[in-house]
Amino acid sequence: MTPLVAAAVLIAALTHASWNAIAHNIPDKLVAFTLIGGGAAGIGAVLACFTPVPAAAAWPYLVVSGVVHVAYKLLLMRSFQLGDFGQMYPIARGTAPLVVTVAAAAFVGESLDAWQATGVAVASAGLVGLALWGIRGSGTTSRAEPGAEPRATPHWPALLAALATGLSIAAYTVVDGVGVRNADSTLGYIAWLMILEGAVIPAYALWIRRGPLLPELRRHAGLGLLGAVLAMFAYGLVLWAQTRAALAPVSALRESSIIVGAAIGTVFFKERFGGPRMVAAGLMVVGIGLMLHAG
Structure with a gap:
């Protein structure tokens, strides 16, 4: 992994954590993901007019990735409905690196040296520790009063939704890592992926809400479209990086976004960070350092 990558x-x-925070901040999560998905699909449609169509070998991966991305957004939406941003975002991101490492070794033929393997393991341990401390649960929601002390008792529906989100992240990371390498055009792959997966949730929202949805879309349009731009930019950078470095280290380094997510939860959503999360965050930084030492 070069310094540029x-x-x-x-x-x-950074941009990924930011668009997730925007989605979490919009009270109606269906509105949030309608705006972000629809905006990304529109940007993808414009980009597709100026980029080569992906090679035929990439299309099976594009279709599978589109399906997995829709599942990912639905699961992410559910986890944001159930839990605090500073908890759900780290869990969702933290489960992916180890799964990607195993999948990349099994299906893509990538191997890790001792430094990389240790770095990915330590970083992932930090991510999981950061995520698991202080999941709050009370009935149908795990969201507590701002600044409340975290508890160590998990709220299982929120936890399961976030873990399932993490598995979907791992799945699309591997699928897209292979697909973009077969596309002959990174930008073309990004454009068509945004088109395929971005239009589904808006179509569903319009079907079930129709009239009542439109005023909410207008109210949050500016924030939602900013989230769409950030989402597309963030994943475009990741896909570009996956054409120039191994999937597992890229996936693990990308999960540094959970530090940003935890900070956003503390500063903007007034969620308590706490000492154990600081220790877990330190573990993650050490793991990333080991991983980059190998690069």
Whole structure:
């Protein structure tokens, strides 16, 4: 992993956490993901007019990725409905690196040296620790009063939704890592992926809500479309990085976004960070350092 690729992935981590925070901040999550998905599909349609169509070998991966991305957004929407941003976002992101490492070794033929394997393991342990401390649960929601002390008792529906989100992240990371390498055009692959997966949730929302949805879309349009731009930019950087570095280190470094997510949860959503999360965050930083030492 070159310094340029590492920098691109770190920028992607920052922008990814930002668009997720925007989605979490919009009270009606269906409205949030309608705006973000629809905006990304529109941007993808414009981009597709100026980029080569992906090679035929990439299309099976594009179709599968589109389906997985829709499942990912539905699961992410559900986890944001159930839990605090500073908890759900780390869990969702933190489960992916180890799964990607195993899948990349099994299906793509990538191997890790001792430094990389240790780095990915330590970083993932930090991510999981950061995520699991302080999941709050009370009936149908795990969201507590701002600044409340975290508890160690998980709210299982929220936890399961976030873990399932993480598995979907791992799945589309591997699928897209292979697909973009077969596309002959990174930008073309990005454009068509945004078109395929971005239009589904808006179509569903319009079907079930119709009239009542439109005023909410207008109210949050500016924020939602900003989220769409950030989402497309973040994933575009990741796909570009996957054409120039191994999937597992890219996936692990990308998950540094959970530090940004935890900070956003503390500063903007007034969610308590706490000492155990600081220790877990430190573990993650050490793991990333080991991983980059190998690169």
